[in-house]
Amino acid sequence: MSGSRIHVGGAGPYDVVVGTGVLGELPAMAGEGARAAAVVHAEGLPEIARPVCRALEKAGLTVHAFPVPDGEAAKEIGVLAGLWSGFAAAGMTRTDVVVGVGGGSTTDLAGFAAASWLRGVRAVLVPTTLLGMVDAAVGGKTGINIPEGKNLVGAFHPPAGVLCDLATLVTMPREDYISGLAEIIKAGFIADPRILELVEADPAGAASPDGPHTRELVERAVQVKADVVSADLKESGLREILNYGHTLAHAIEKAEDYRFRHGHAVAIGMVYAAELARLAGRLPAALVERHRAVLTSVGLPVSYGADWPGLRATMTIDKKARGTTLRFVVLDGLARPGRLEGPAEDLLAAAYREVSR
Incomplete structure (x- = not known):
């Protein structure tokens, strides 16, 4: 099925595709020059990572899979260093692509790995959680945690594209x-007060991935973020909201x-x-x-x-x-x-x- 396309403007413009069955968009987002893809995925999501790998392989890319810990445990310097070593062993070059598959922690990590490898390579993000779709994967913020605080180490590195497949939401813990x-x-x-109206009209529906307004809620939240980061990528003013x-x-x-x-x-x-x-x-x-x-x-x-x-x-x-x-x-x-x-x-x-x- 086709998805709706939300454009994020600015110096590094890209599209966020929201819908079901949208992996067909992945090869184009990976870029014509890519010959290899590093698929960084949450280790608890092999069933979601496999179709991503297959879509890339069908497009002729050599795929290297890198499972990482689930949740915030992924956003540690040791995990990031392991990815760097893995990229080196795989011979990842500046024309290759990093694909992050998972929740917000995984896409934060994958984005920072892409931003820091060879001073910046292409990244495509495939968020599989609601939080990842409406927040972490959109906007170009990447980072890891240190004991002193969350996301204190990172970089602004807009992805080449974001794919939000709503079908993955039904597997999420409530x-x-x-x-x-x-x-x-x-x-x-x-x-966007319309979001509040939709939630208030049907709280139970809003709290379920099968709710009647799930797609609209996701699209509206992504649009809000897209509008803000298009005008202010590096949080110099407006983005702080x-x-x-x-x-x-x-x-x-x-x-x-x-x-x-x-x-x-x-x-x-x-x-x-x-x-x-x-x-x-x-x-x-x-x-x-x-x-x-x-x-x-x-x-x-x-x-x-x-x-x-x-x-x-x-x-x-x-x-x-x-x-x-x-x-x-x-x-x-x-x-x-x-x-x-x-x-x-x-x-x-x-x-x-x-x-x-």
């Missing part, structure tokens, strides 16, 4: 699927040793950012409550219980910080994102009390 909804709902709050809820979210993930689902952390982080904006006099209470209502309706958490001082210390090395000044993405109204710079410590703590158990 909690992982629901986690991905947080990034879709985020897109609704910062830019995509980090709504992420300042506290990344602190939560570090506190939980990255065993906490990203979307769950983002859901809590969005409520925190909404409370921060309310306490700063920038957001009405009704919109804060809409955050809680929409998120809880699909099964996402809106509160967290760790001690504040540790979370606050982690926020200091957030990528949006400038020196010692914290910068938050907040809302001044529905689909009206703004920034809050250097909020007072008592305001930060007060907002956290509103989300702490």
Whole structure:
């Protein structure tokens, strides 16, 4: 079946194809000059990686498969170094291609491996999770984690294309699927309120990959991200709005040793950012409550219980910080994102009390 095509502009333009049975698009995305492909895939997804490898082999490419750990365990320097050594052994050249197959962690890793191998080779991403489709695989951000924080080492490296095959979503564990909804709902709050309306009209449908609006929700969230990164690839201004809820979210993930689902952390982080904006006099209470209502309706958490001082210390090395000044993405109204710079410590703590158990 054909998929819808969402264009991401900018210096390195590419298309995101959303649909079912879209692997036929893969050879063209791999590029005419490629003679070999390194398929980096989550080790728990051999049944999804195999058709990707077959599609490339049918197009005449030599395929080298590189299974990597599932989840955040993939985003470690040791795993990345193993890929570099594997690429060298396979004789990967500048005209060859890296194909990332899996969730957001796998595509983050594969993208960074492509960005850093021979100073940059072509990458094609095949996200297999909801979070990967609407967030990690779109936008050109790549990276790995270090003990000091998440995604602190990485590069901007736009892919040559992204293939979102919605058929892979039905194999996802329910909690992982629901986690991905947080990034879709985020897109609704910062830019496309129609997303919120679709979720509110049918929360059960939104929480299921078989729901009547799954494709539209994915397409709308991808379109929001495409519009933003087309105008600002390297997060010099506008792109920061995509980090709504992420300042506290990344602190939560570090506190939980990255065993906490990203979307769950983002859901809590969005409520925190909404409370921060309310306490700063920038957001009405009704919109804060809409955050809680929409998120809880699909099964996402809106509160967290760790001690504040540790979370606050982690926020200091957030990528949006400038020196010692914290910068938050907040809302001044529905689909009206703004920034809050250097909020007072008592305001930060007060907002956290509103989300702490």
